[in-house]
Amino acid sequence: MKITQPSKTTRALQHKIKELAVTARERERIRLKLAVTAKKSRLKARKLVVTAKEPSHKAVGLVVVAKENESIRKKLAVTAEALRLKAKELAVTAREKETIRERLAVTAENLRLKAKELATIAKEEEVVRQRLAITAEDLRLKAKKLATIAKEKEVVRQKLAATAEEQIKVEAQSKELEMRYRRLFETAHDGILLLDSDTGQITDVNPFLEKLLGYSKSEFLDKKLWEVGVFKNMQASKDAFKILQSRGYLRYENLPLETKYGRSVEVEFVSNSYMAGDALVIQCNIRDITERKRLDLIKETKRLLDEERSKVESIADATHELRTPVAIIKGNVDLALQGKGKNPKSAKSALRAIDYEIKHISSILTELSLITSKAWELKNRIQFEEIRLKSLIGIVLQRCKPLAHKKNISIKAGEIPELTLLGDKMYLEKMLINLIKNSIIYGSTNGHTMVEVREVKGSIIISVVDDGIGILKEDLPHVFERFFRADKFHSSGGNSVGLGLAIVKWIAEVHGGTVSAESTMNKGSIFTVSLPLGVSATK
Known part of the structure; x- marks a missing residue:
């Protein structure tokens, strides 16, 4: 607002000065016109005077006219003088107004310069304001960032506190799990061996395996897998351990072992590796499947006996079925022989019957051939x-x-x-x-x-x-x-x-x-x- 106000005043003053200059010029033109009119009136008066000297019969009228004209001239002279004075006055006024205009122009220039100066100051102040605004925004952002960092630190602190609590809980749970694992390890009905993943040395063994194989815990511990008598094939045990190291998993469905006292035991051997803390541990689970194998053998024997019995029954049924077409064939052959060729149609009928029964026999034999193991897989x-x-x-x-x-x-x-x-x-x-x-x-x-x-x-x-x-x-x-x-x-x-x-x-x-x-x-x-x-x- 401070910048635009001087500019409006200056424009108003300049406009007023222009109006006064125009008025002065118009008045000057009027004054000149009046001066010309006065001059013409004087010339006319002189002509009238000359005319008065003409014949006397016009004298009275002319005198009157002359007087009137003189009166008009005087009036015109007065008017011309008044106009001259007025023009002079107007000229003085114009000069004064011109002086005022010049002063106003100087004032307007000063005001323009002042306005320019004020605009410059305003620009500088705006720059300063913008810089201050930027600084304020930077400070606000920094404050916001610091607040965010403070919040994050608070979250981290809370997380650390929660992690600490969780760690305590995990440690407690770990101890509880370790106790449970130990109880399971001690009471498991499968043999369990723990090995060092680098050396193959036995680090722990559970009571069930001791009882199953007849070796004491001391006879297992600090020995390598292939140094225990139960794993008699040393090279095979070493090779198995190498496979276990590389793959992390090993399984034998049916592994024959021998106890300390020479008794043969059929076991299922499953071994895998896992991380226990920072150490890689190999666990071997050894399940006694001797009884299961015995039951499976009994079941398989029963199945084979049942299948064999079914075969025998079916073959007996098939034999019985074969007797029927054979008897029909025999009957047709007898009829054909008794006919002694007297009726060719009867012989042909018998041969067709025989052919049908032979096809029936062939079908039965084909089905029987498909039950043999070789034919079944062929x-x-x-x-x-x-x-x-x-x-x-x-x-x-x-x-x-x-x-x-x-x-x-x-x-x-x-x-x-x-x-x-x-x-x-x-x-x-x-x-x-x-x-x-x-x-x-x-x-x-x-x-x-x-x-x-x-x-x-x-x-x-x-x-x-x-x-x-x-x-x-x-x-x-x-x-x-x-x-x-x-x-x-x-x-x-x-x-x-x-x-x-x-x-x-x-x-x-x-x-x-x-x-x-x-x-x-x-x-x-x-x-x-x-x-x-x-x-x-x-x-």
């Missing part, structure tokens, strides 16, 4: 080729319809997508026939079997659904086992030896697939096979 028998799924299922349904005729079971397929599988046509055909045959064997008279196909995430899902007698819940996990029949007391009509579904599972797996079954008693079953499209696991 995956290179599979010959992979591209197979049209729709065509394959069509062939299988055509072949299975005669099997369903006796029970009047309807066999149908849903919509089958146009897909190509990579696999062995003969084995995939057998797999599907076995599934449908199983649904017929255990299906209800006048029942239905449906084959459903769908594609799910690069796999083909084939389901065989029936409305037969169903399978017990406890039997479901075993239906794909060899020689297993869900209902041993149910007549299969001489067509099952308990291998059909096991063969289904084997064929599915060698093609990279899986099988599953679900069932509800007296409502039916669903057997599902999932096969990959395009590529097989075996290939």
Whole structure:
């Protein structure tokens, strides 16, 4: 505000001076005009005087006119004088005003200089103010920073205090854990050895291991692992220790050891390394599995005996099944021989019957051959080729319809997508026939079997659904086992030896697939096979 006020006054004074100068010039022009008018009046008066000297008949009138003119002249002279004086006065006023203007101009210049000086001072003061503001901001920021540092220090102090408290708690917990570990170490029902990770020297041993191997604690301590008699193979023990040093972990599922008194002990040996404070410690856990091995051996022996018994029973069943087609063949041969060639049609009929029964025998023998260990693992028998799924299922349904005729079971397929599988046509055909045959064997008279196909995430899902007698819940996990029949007391009509579904599972797996079954008693079953499209696991 101090800077702008002198500037406005100066401009007002300059404007007033200009107005006065204009007025003075206008008055000067009026004065000059009045002077010219006065001069003209005097000349006119002189002419009138001259005119007065003319003939007398005009004299009186002219005298009057002259007097009037003289009166006018005097008045004009007075007016001219007054105007001259006024002009003079105005000139003086103009000069005074010019003087005032000059003074005002000097004053305005002084004011301008003063204003400039004040502006300079104001700028300097603004600079100072800004510097003071910057200094104040710096001080404020420093104060804020110091406050932040103080807060951080307080937080650190609190954290240190909390850490100290936590450290005390951790130390207390560590002592408690150490006591617990020691109690567990002393009372554990597994042998525990602690080793120095650099030298392999035994640093501690628990009572269970002393009792298990018959050595006292003093006989273990300060000896290296391979110097204790129980680990008799010194080189093997050294090699194992090197592996443990490099990998940090070592495990033997079944390690035979010998006690101090020569008794053989089967143990599971697991060793790993961990940090105990600043030291790396190796802990070896030694579990006596002698009893477990004995029980496993008994269990495995029982399983093998049960499987062998199942084999014997199934082979006996198969033998019984083989007798039927052999008897039929024998009967047809006898009939053909008795005919002595009189009726060729009868002979052909007998040969067709014989051919059918031979195929039946061949099927039984094929299934029996697949249960032998060599045949069961012989995956290179599979010959992979591209197979049209729709065509394959069509062939299988055509072949299975005669099997369903006796029970009047309807066999149908849903919509089958146009897909190509990579696999062995003969084995995939057998797999599907076995599934449908199983649904017929255990299906209800006048029942239905449906084959459903769908594609799910690069796999083909084939389901065989029936409305037969169903399978017990406890039997479901075993239906794909060899020689297993869900209902041993149910007549299969001489067509099952308990291998059909096991063969289904084997064929599915060698093609990279899986099988599953679900069932509800007296409502039916669903057997599902999932096969990959395009590529097989075996290939």
